[in-house]
Amino acid sequence: MTKPGIENPGTTRLEDCITSYRATITGLADIDQQLRSLPSPAKAESLDTLIMLYEQVYPLLEKALWSSNVEFQPLLECYQSLFREQETLIQQRAKTGGKTDERHHFILSIPVADRPAHLQSCLESIYQVCKLFGYGGSSGGVYDKIKIIVAEDSREEESICRHIELVDEYRRKGLQVFHFGQEEQYELLHTLEQETRKQLGHILTTQSKEEFCLKGQAANRNLSYLKFLQLTKDRHKTLYYLVDSDQSFCVNRQTESGEEIVHALNYFHYIDKIFRTTDTLVLTGKMVGDPPVSPSVMAANFLDDVFTFFTSLAETRGDENCHFHGLPRQRPGDAAYHDMAKLFGFDNGRSAFPYRCRLEGEHDHAACLRDFAQRLNAFFFGEHLTRKTLFAYNNGFHELAPARTIYPGNYIVNYEGLKYIIPFGHLRLRMSGPTAGRLIAAEIKRCFASCNMPNLHRRTTEAGLAGDFRPGVELSSAQKQAHIDLSNEFERQFFGDLMLFTTETLVQQSDVKKPFEKKLINSIMQQKENELLELYQQKHDAILEKNRRLHQLVFHADHWWTKESGLSDVLKQVRSFLDNIDYNFGEQSRAWQQIRSKQHRAERKKQISQALMNYRRERDAWDSLFC
Secondary structure, three states, rough: OOOOOEEEOHHHHHHHHHHHHHHOOOOOHHHHHHHHHHOOOOOOHHHHHHHHHHHHHHHHHHHHOOOOOOOOOHHHHHHHHHHHHHHHHHHHHOOOOOOOOOOEEEEEEEOOOOOOHHHHHHHHHHHHHHHHOOOEEEEOEEEEOEEEEEEEEOOOOOHHHHHHHHHHHHHHHHOOOEOOOOHHHHHOOOOOOOOHHHHHHHHHHOHHHHHHHOOOOHHHHHHHHHHHHHHHOHHHEEEEEOOOEEEEOOEEEEOOOEEEEEEOOOOOHHHHHHHOOOOOEEEEEOOEOOOOOOOOHHHHHHHHHHHHHHHHHHHOOOOOEEOOOOOOOOOOOOOOOOOOHHHHOOOOOOOOOOOOOOOOOOOOOHHHHHHHHHHHHHHHHHHOOOOEEEOOOOOOOOOOOOOOOOOOOEEOOHHHHHHHEEEEEEHOOOOOHHHHHHHHHHHHHEEEEEEEOOOOEEEOOOOOHHOOOOOOOOOOOOOOOOOOOOHHHHHHHHHHHHHHHHHHHHHOOOOOOOOHHHHHHHHHHHHHHHHHHHHHHHHHHHHHHHHHHHHHHHHHHOHHHHOOOHHHHHHHHHHHHHHHHHHHHHOOOOOHHHOOOHHHHHHHHHHHHHHHHHHHHHHHHHHHHHO
């Protein structure tokens, strides 16, 4: 029986796009011919062809969008509208007896601890992606294929209340978002058999019901996996998306006037397609914006950039129009922010990056300096003023690359991929994602992939430093930033590096599916410890020398900023920054003393060795949850 024709299948936006851009975007004329050749009224079968036409258009528009050859905003709005129009056709096809919508549902988890401002930005970005691209359509104003878990780990009751308010606010906007509170987490954990809980104590936490907060991002994220199981209706058509609260579903682009934040990636559309068309089990995107590393491994290059700024400033007058605009653009990527990038296979050929003033309108160098100085201490919370990573389209969104690092704030798994956990959370070490990545890559190889779907990473918010909770970074009791203490994070960075590079060599010499041998672990760890101690010593010496030179340049070279009484507060802010560098990286630094302590290193190495030896046993217990 012939299916009835479909009147006006709704291709207005596609037709407008072709009319507007066929002369400037190569390939649209061919799409126009294909569109005109379709029968009218359309038969149900021809909707398949029509829907696929949109898939041919997207790469053409994307390449033009990121080429700077067309006006960005109008083309972006056109691009977004095509996805919404395509979604309508997909729903129309299903209603008329054609193909049903076989695309994945997504369940997202956002672990959050005392970060209402970050959570709001993250939820808003998800809402914008749903509204602008319309993945999966909506029923009664509710987006059908997206569910979100806000996994609570806060200590402050005020933060918890604000998080719940945000969940309610975005539920009213149409997001299926749930607050996964600490009481519910504890009860769900205790639905597991006692022996299983015991075996998974290092993965899912052993904290008491009375102190079931600040369990750490790893434990909190892993508890979300239990909630995933509870919410999953069809394991074959569900993807699980892990996001940190300081990540947003948008990217940054550099314009003549500065950095612009845009919702230009249809994350769910492309990630769904990757999992439907490849054998990927674990997929990770990267990050743009603030560096995804600790300030403890960025201090040397940041001091280079601050020194370069003041050197350039010394050649000006304070009352001159600011010339820190229109400077050469930074090339995206390449881990330019990392002091030891070569350890990870990157080559940092450039020694210093210029500072681009963010002030708008006419202003002088004194105003630029004021703004610069007040931002300096944000460095200790992970913001890098000169080496942000910018989004690059490269070869588009379809291309996959072999992965070796999981970005905990941006990775996706299917049901089978739930087994490939980020382990060792009980150690509270940094570099957990790279360490897990080496283990996962060794086990599933090309089924662990990376795609060009980064999230925007923002360490700080408009709430100010005191409102940006960051584990391992502590403000003074008065919160006046007399000292910002990185010692906890710095110590965890060194031993996180030690665990990472031990694991990297270990999986090359062992079968990751069998228990690791203690003797081999310790032998490799001793070698890596010696190498890292030498590198950290070199970095330590370099930081001290750079800090001394910067102090001399700012305060003892008789430059114009030392002679203006109106800049006394600015100089206090710069001095505070330099004092915090010395406090965290100088000879008396608590973290540096711990790193050099044989006794402390011996205890940490024992913990790392034990964790690696237990990895296979814990993984076996974890895997049993997903059989």
